[in-house]
Amino acid sequence: MPNRYVIVGAGAIGGAVGGRLHQAGRPVVLVARGEHLEVLRRDGLRLRTPDEDVRLDVPVVGGPDELELTPDDVLVFATKTQQVDAALRTWADVDVHADGRVVGPAGALLPVLTALNGVAAEPMALRYFSRVVGVCVWMPSVHLTPGEVIIRGGPTSGMLHLGSVPAGREHDLLAGVSADLVAATLDAPRPDDVMPWKYRKLISNLANGLQALLGAGGGSKDLATALEGEARTVLAAAGIEVTPDAEEAAARSAGFSMHHVPGVPDDVGGSTWQSLQRGTGNVETDYLNGEIARIAHGIGQEAPYNARLASLVRQAAARGQQPGAVTAAEVAEALGLA
Template identity: 70%
Template sequence: MTRYVIVGAGAIGGAIGGRLAHAGLDAVLVARGEHLATLQSTGLRLRTPDEDVTVPVHAVGGPDEVELTPDDVLVVATKTQQAPDALTTWADAPVHADGRVVGTAGERLPVLMALNGVASETMALRYFARVYGVCVWMPAVHLTPGEVIIRGGPRSGMLHVGRVPAQTDERDAALLTQVQRDWTAANYDVPLPPDVMPWKYRKLISNLGNIFQALVHGNGDTGPLTARADAEARAVLAGAGIAVTSDAEEQAARSAGFTMHEVPGVPDDVGGSTWQSLTRGTGNVETDYLNGEIALIAHRTGQAAPVNARLAILARQAAATGLKPGAMSADELAGRLGLD
């Protein structure tokens, strides 16, 4: 039986691992601090539009607390800025079979990168021989230890999965079929595109708005600013010759399975991943791998991306100084971007 080791059991990882466990599938959730302690003592509380359940889970703090076997699949679901540490922590963990060590996780196990942005797959290829990208469309929130909120319904989300680079042999096909079967049973839509990266680049464009939500959070209209960042990013990606799934194809796929719904007792203004990082005061955000990714591509290809580059700067400053969501108005943000 395939076992999924979810490295980073926050909003996305907790939702995937919790749903798998709730469906009776084998999952290990990797967490830390008070969140880990709560998972181990009382389980994971899953709150959805239709459920409020506490799921018993197997939770650990690191690879020294679990014996990996060839039947394991690693799923990295940290923030992208945390991925290098997660990958180096797990890549050299021993894999056991027949009472002996048969290799390392990087040599023997597949790793699925369920993160925003498009950088983590390349990070993982430095350490793992078999890397798969996961394009995550799932409105999930993690603010309280031991609790994850999933706001999508009737399906919890849509997770495109594919080998990176885009190549599939019999072993890949078998794994992808198994993942699709298990994750579908856990209430997700799981398409298997021939190339997952155009889907991840399309999701990257959508995630460019995360920083506007985090900085302004209803304190003015950021629509025109978001449109500027979006248009700049699309021009940069086109100029770099990068394939991006069309808006029409993305919308058709996403709307077929889930839409946002209210979760009883959860305020409507709860935000996305960057908002959650500023709210929790983590001291870092993933914007360098969202808006900053557009700046990187622009710099690599002789283009300019001043709006997205400046947004990455403002995000780093906000995280470093403990700025909370809504501390900046839309007009102030426009001024700092030179767009007023």
């Protein structure tokens, strides 16, 4: 039987991956909530790309009580990192059915893909699931409107590096998932160890909080450089392997590029910007910049720039602040970089 992908968190990444898999004829179930769920049930998923604007009748549920899991299911967690622990706990003890009977819980039987930013989701997932596949997500997608996902990449929609955690397992599963993603217009490399790729992506994501505070065109290059430099120092001191810049650049150049989507402003920001724009009240910065602070504290060091930025963005989200509400000079002063 082919894999069925149960995508928990049908936002920018989950909705985009799910929509593309559905278009490729792969079985997909989206898991959503709130108004997004209502619109998906009523109207289907609106998928907008540089080349198309379509509505897809993708199956959607509000939770595990609305479907029956089988051994052919792959759970894809595409929430924000601050939401994933609760999602993992929700699904870990759900019964898996085969031949009309329960054969065990999802946590013991089903593979999970952690398709979200940062490096914290994999150890979280291993608390509840024995089969964990880390995913390093490079996919320029946007979710601001209920029922709608925008993909800005082309000619491929994005690149998802896949690898078991710990490394060296799940070869057959990875081959099948990679083939399905390639059929769905996504690149899906399988490095020997995916975590160095995820740490390199973590470095790239450290400026997400700056973009959220300052707006998409806020002029934060010098601040981003300071955050990245501090992070590289911390990761090196902790002995954490990071994919070399040249290797990442080569992979990026062989993959997708950004394209204009008709009717969509080109200055729409990334995931943290989108969270502030939607007024979600929470952001993933604690698992990006905050992750650098955590690693530093764990080896008896400090990461003041990243720790202070995480605090600034956390407070901005709590008070409903919109992107662009502060200036680069104000942020620099708050970080101690003025």
